Amino acid sequence: MPSSLLTTTRSITRRRLLQAAIVGVAGTTVLLLAFMVSDGLASLGLPGGGLAAYLVLVGRALGAITGLELFSFRFVWYSLATGALIGIVGPVVGIFIVHREMALIGETLAHTAFAGVAGGLLIGSATGWSAPLLASALVAAVIGALAVEWLAEHAAAYGDVPIAIMLTGSFALGTIIISWGGGFSGLNIEAFLFGNISFVPVDGAWLMVVVSAVVLAAVGSRYKQLLYVTFDEQAARVARLNVSGYNRLLIVLTAMVVVGSMQVLGVILVAAMLVVPTAAASQVATSFREAMALAVLVGETSVISGLLIGYAYGIPAGGTIVLIAIAWYVLAVVLADHEISLSARSAS
């Protein structure tokens, strides 16, 4: 077969495979969200709860056959739905963050969110008003995001120094607040630090739905501008795009994704879902659009399989998810290297 025809055939096959995978991801996510909506309606005593009950029944039947009972638990469906959304919005935001060379910003904002959780607990214990911890984490992460952006602008360039200062500073603040509050009895700090499949509360899952809707609407409507600013900031400024505004938007979206993802991945590992899928996809993608689609696929398969494996074997889901994503990355590096070798051989 002539090489140009071979290339075209490979390109079409690749595109079709990618389209099929994206349809699979979308279908899985829609099913999981449908469970949440149905279960929500049932808990409010409204009609429409049949689907959730049916899916739990199917889960029980599967458990009876396979011995794997996880689909018979409502919390697993909520965790999977949250995970599915993390697998989408993490890479969708992460692809811009990574290519702006701000890979560590996710880690920083997660630590800021941790300080927010500690702050929320302190306010709760001092006033008796129990603020939702994820809400206080979100507020802290957004404030932290804007502070990093302010520091970066006033330091004249993005660098790792403001990021490192914010990362260590907010974690230091969080640990001092927790120590000051006498460890806040009843708080599962490990769940915040390392994530937990059983840690996703119903309101946490719904927070992730809202976060995902905001993130996807923002990136969908400002994709072109974010791409231009990421690729060539100076030319984007000359083209009169509001570069500072888009930088702020990106970093605030990152803060939102981080807080939503913290429930499953934990503070320590949350940055992985922003960075690793993009790093893997960028190795083999032929365009930015394809890189985004591939990153979502890597993110989605890592989160869903990591949650299931974590549950089945009783190991931390966050760590499992990250290791699966890194396995994808290694595979992508090998594939890219193989592709380069093939190109070099056909050129010589």
Next chain:
Amino acid sequence: MSAVAAARNVTFRYGDTVAIEDVSLEVEAGEFLGLIGPNGSGKTTLLHLLLGLKEPDSGSIELFGEPVADFEDGGRIGYVAQQATQQGSTMPVTVEEVVEMGRYPHRGASRLTDEDREIVRDAMARVDVDDLRNRRINALSGGQRQRAYIARALASKADLLALDEPTVGVDAESRDRFYGLLDELNDDGIAIILIEHDIGVVTDRAERIACVNRELYHHGDTESFVESDALERAYGATGTVVHHHH
């Protein structure tokens, strides 16, 4: 003719260091201006001031007759930054995606239209990168990348093309081809501001020269520059212009 860019008595400092002092110059529509000066002379700073990337400490800048702060029609300017060949060096962006960026200032949040895509195709064909449109930009040679950036400016229908040492790291043959392309675009009426360290290239191509070293040593037609002592005064040494003949 009207000025596409104008600086009036512009001064700019980095802290206590004066980078540009009391510089006034105009770039007319359709003009090819070569901006030269020794290393660290403030050429890039002056270009950034003209494009609104920096704000002057005193003096004023106008773009297309408007104060630079009020100028919003970014599609009228194409810009290729210094070291642009290093841009997005690991980013999986295709040539077509880069050239499409030229249409972004015209579209806001809306999707690109069929007309936009046709303009993008025409721009790629014009600079001969249409065969490379699905290639990643970081897989191209320096010369091919520069042509892709020019295509981006063409896609935006720019009236002014600003280039900051665009051929650094580009081989000689590609460089000649690139400058041939600039001549053609200038013949079509696009104003060009070119920063280039090779004075011979500039004096061969540009119809007017601005020679800076903090202050403006010369601003006028190329012939009068070659005959003047501006080069010696700006560079602080005697030298002659070497013309390229290919």
